[in-house]
Amino acid sequence: MNNNIPLRPLQKLCALCGLNKLFLHPQPEGGLKKPLTLHDFLLLAMDTVVSGIRSTGNLHLGNYFGAVVNFLKMQKENNCFFFIADYHSLTTHPKPDDLHSNIKQILAEYLACGIDPDVATVFIQSDVPEVTELYLLLNMNAYVGELERTTSFKEQIRKQPDNINAGLLTYPILMAADIIIHKANKVPVGKDQEQHLEMTRRFARRFNTLYEVNYFPEPDAYNFGKQLLKIPGLDGTGKMGKSEGNGIFLADSPQEIRKKVMKAVTDTGPQKPGEKPSEPVKNLFTIMDVVSDPSTVKYFTEKHASCEIRYGDMKKQLAEDIIKVTDPIRERILQILADRKYLARVVSEGAEKARASASKTIREVREIIGYRPF
Numbered sequence: 001m002n003n004n005i006p007l008r009p010l011q012k013l014c015a016l017c018g019l020n021k022l023f024l025h026p027q028p029e030g031g032l033k034k035p036l037t038l039h040d041f042l043l044l045a046m047d048t049v050v051s052g053i054r055s056t057g058n059l060h061l062g063n064y065f066g067a068v069v070n071f072l073k074m075q076k077e078n079n080c081f082f083f084i085a086d087y088h089s090l091t092t093h094p095k096p097d098d099l100h101s102n103i104k105q106i107l108a109e110y111l112a113c114g115i116d117p118d119v120a121t122v123f124i125q126s127d128v129p130e131v132t133e134l135y136l137l138l139n140m141n142a143y144v145g146e147l148e149r150t151t152s153f154k155e156q157i158r159k160q161p162d163n164i165n166a167g168l169l170t171y172p173i174l175m176a177a178d179i180i181i182h183k184a185n186k187v188p189v190g191k192d193q194e195q196h197l198e199m200t201r202r203f204a205r206r207f208n209t210l211y212e213v214n215y216f217p218e219p220d221a222y223n224f225g226k227q228l229l230k231i232p233g234l235d236g237t238g239k240m241g242k243s244e245g246n247g248i249f250l251a252d253s254p255q256e257i258r259k260k261v262m263k264a265v266t267d268t269g270p271q272k273p274g275e276k277p278s279e280p281v282k283n284l285f286t287i288m289d290v291v292s293d294p295s296t297v298k299y300f301t302e303k304h305a306s307c308e309i310r311y312g313d314m315k316k317q318l319a320e321d322i323i324k325v326t327d328p329i330r331e332r333i334l335q336i337l338a339d340r341k342y343l344a345r346v347v348s349e350g351a352e353k354a355r356a357s358a359s360k361t362i363r364e365v366r367e368i369i370g371y372r373p374f
């Protein structure tokens with residue numbers, strides 16, 4: 001900020017976003033060409049946060065603790081963009097009838113979790129066509145070799161060998177476009193997205209180098225300085241996923257949750273005191289770590305260490321602690337899904353705010369690349 005400009009305190013809240021920081025508003029001699037609003041100033045002083053979730057099924061505990069919990073923690077202090085990655089969902093060829101309902105479900109789940117559309121920009125990826133232009137432009141600076149080496153691509157071609165489409169290959173480029181189109185600094189995601197963020201940084205850096213500019217910031221995968229989370233599934237191996245059949249969903253009823261947890265894979269029990277938990281049991285402890293009281297985790301850890309643990313008791317406790325987290329959200333999901341007017345308002349206001357930010361970037365990027373008016 002220009003230090004020569006005298007400052008005077010502004011006592012109002014920002015009417016656009018409801019942010020409640022007292023801010024110093026510069027009053028230059030002769031005025032600014034286009035006066036900046038308090039909202040503009042708040043945005044300048046904040047980090048920009050972008051993150052999204054694919055609309056490929058209901059949100060599960062992995063999405064919630066890996067991503068959404070941080071969305072909630074970040075939404076008031078940052079300029080946040082949270083979206084539904086429906087273009088990304090097209091790699092699995094959803095049926096047209098399912099596409100819309102999947103988007104609507106994730107939107108209702110975002111809101112039910114507590115994402116506040118009056119504070120954060122909540123939008124649907126396909127409502128911002130500017131992102132596809134940036135995706136195209138970034139495609140020219142991404143190399144087939146590096147895309148083919150991406151872990152998620154290799155996993156996906158194993159999962160869907162009959163549908164290895166180019167969208168799977170260029171998935172990290174679309175994701176980079178989502179992020180840098182808003183010039184994000186922080187991207188709250190789970191561990192599985194770490195490599196995509198490295199690629200995003202590389203694509204941003206490459207653009208800056210190619211055009212000799214310092215235009216795109218290099219965003220970081222973010223979890224408040226802690227390790228990114230990987231919430232495991234209930235099947236003993238691997239992470240919880242939307243389509244792996246190993247997940248607990250925010251929309252699951254208490255009965256479903258109890259049934260799933262009681263069926264979770266464990267082992268025959270520790271054989272000698274102090275034995276380390278096996279992989280499936282460690283997974284249950286990892287879930288317990290995020291949903292239960294630390295004293296509960298301590299109790300069962302000690303029971304395991306002394307070989308007195310009864311997995312049935314642990315599972316019962318775990319199921320109840322999960323339900324305490326999910327049940328209030330589940331009820332709100334149902335209410336919000338029934339409120340079509342509210343959903344429509346959120347979507348249209350979100351699209352407008354996201355497009356304003358994205359179209360500014362596209363204008364500037366075109367200029368940098370060399371598109372000039374005749």
Ligand code: TYM
Pocket residue numbers: 050051052053054055061062063064065066067085088174175178179187188189190191192193196229230231232239240241
């Ligand atoms: P998706 O839809 O697979 O997952 C959404 C978010 O949930 C996190 N997550 C997990 N975290 C911990 N443990 C788990 N088991 C677990 N499963 C999922 C993911 O890390 C992610 O944060 N490519 C993204 C969507 C996307 C995006 C973006 C994200 C598109 N563009 C731009 C951030 C920024 C994806 O497939 O997420």
